[in-house]
Amino acid sequence: MLPELIDSHCHLDVADFAEDREAVLSRARDAGVRHIVVPAIERETWGELQNICRDSPMLHPAYGLHPMFLDRHRDDDLSALDARLMAGDAIAIGECGLDHFVEEIADPAGRDRQQQLFEAQLELARKHDLPVIIHARRAVEDVIHSLRRLNGLRGVVHSYPGSLEQAKQLQKLDFLLGFGGPVTYPRARRLREMVATIPADQLLLESDAPDQPDVDWRGQRNEPARLTTVLAVIAKLRDCEATELAEQTTANARRLFNLPD
Ligand SMILES: [Zn+2]
Numbered sequence: 001m002l003p004e005l006i007d008s009h010c011h012l013d014v015a016d017f018a019e020d021r022e023a024v025l026s027r028a029r030d031a032g033v034r035h036i037v038v039p040a041i042e043r044e045t046w047g048e049l050q051n052i053c054r055d056s057p058m059l060h061p062a063y064g065l066h067p068m069f070l071d072r073h074r075d076d077d078l079s080a081l082d083a084r085l086m087a088g089d090a091i092a093i094g095e096c097g098l099d100h101f102v103e104e105i106a107d108p109a110g111r112d113r114q115q116q117l118f119e120a121q122l123e124l125a126r127k128h129d130l131p132v133i134i135h136a137r138r139a140v141e142d143v144i145h146s147l148r149r150l151n152g153l154r155g156v157v158h159s160y161p162g163s164l165e166q167a168k169q170l171q172k173l174d175f176l177l178g179f180g181g182p183v184t185y186p187r188a189r190r191l192r193e194m195v196a197t198i199p200a201d202q203l204l205l206e207s208d209a210p211d212q213p214d215v216d217w218r219g220q221r222n223e224p225a226r227l228t229t230v231l232a233v234i235a236k237l238r239d240c241e242a243t244e245l246a247e248q249t250t251a252n253a254r255r256l257f258n259l260p261d
Helices: 021-030 043-054 067-072 076-086 108-128 140-150 164-172 189-197 224-238 242-257
Strands: 005-007 033-039 059-063 092-099 132-137 155-157 175-179 203-205
Touching (some): 033 043, 092 108
Parallel strands (some): 005 033, 175 203
8 A cells, every 4th residue: 555645845726737737636646645735925826726725635725925926925915814814724824935045036125025024924823823834045044043033833944955953953943844856866965865864753745846856757847746756765865664754754744734634
């Protein structure tokens, strides 16, 4: 029997999946994927994301304002987010966070704006008692700083780009780490060494589809069924059984997002 998997980060609502979303979901199911967390990007997509998740018991929405789409966010998006969270279908807030890699938004003004939107979403997570899905490109230190300042939060740093030391700090702050396609590339040595050593109860699997395909799927649209490849690679790096890793990461995701059986 296939081990049960949870894709903790998949943009299944985007246009890349408009034509064949059902087929993608069916392949995911066949690969053992039981639940998929679908984080939002911007306010305009929240309604459609809600509809898509309502149609499938596998899909669970998170609502938020992604830092990379900074120019699309308005101040009143935050009050709209607050109102949307009242509806009760969100399993998390996200995708939110900080991106100091993309040049257009990494100047001082861009950074300030990112910080403001990020911390406002952290406040909402506290208010609604929801976990947070965080994007932290070149910004793990600043994310940790915000989490310390606001404290009492829980969540995941997705596609974890930080160090082992930062991973320890994040564990103390009740944050898990998501890993996906990038760990399958043999040249990602630092990342692979890290995923081999971080505590099992801090690990989540993610596809980040349609982005970040694994090494065998390079250049193609990623999809949640590919999670089995990520699972196999991480199990090998950690020198454990794939079923054992599946059980642990599924239990971690279930606990964090309070997912049904
Ligand atoms: Zn994402």
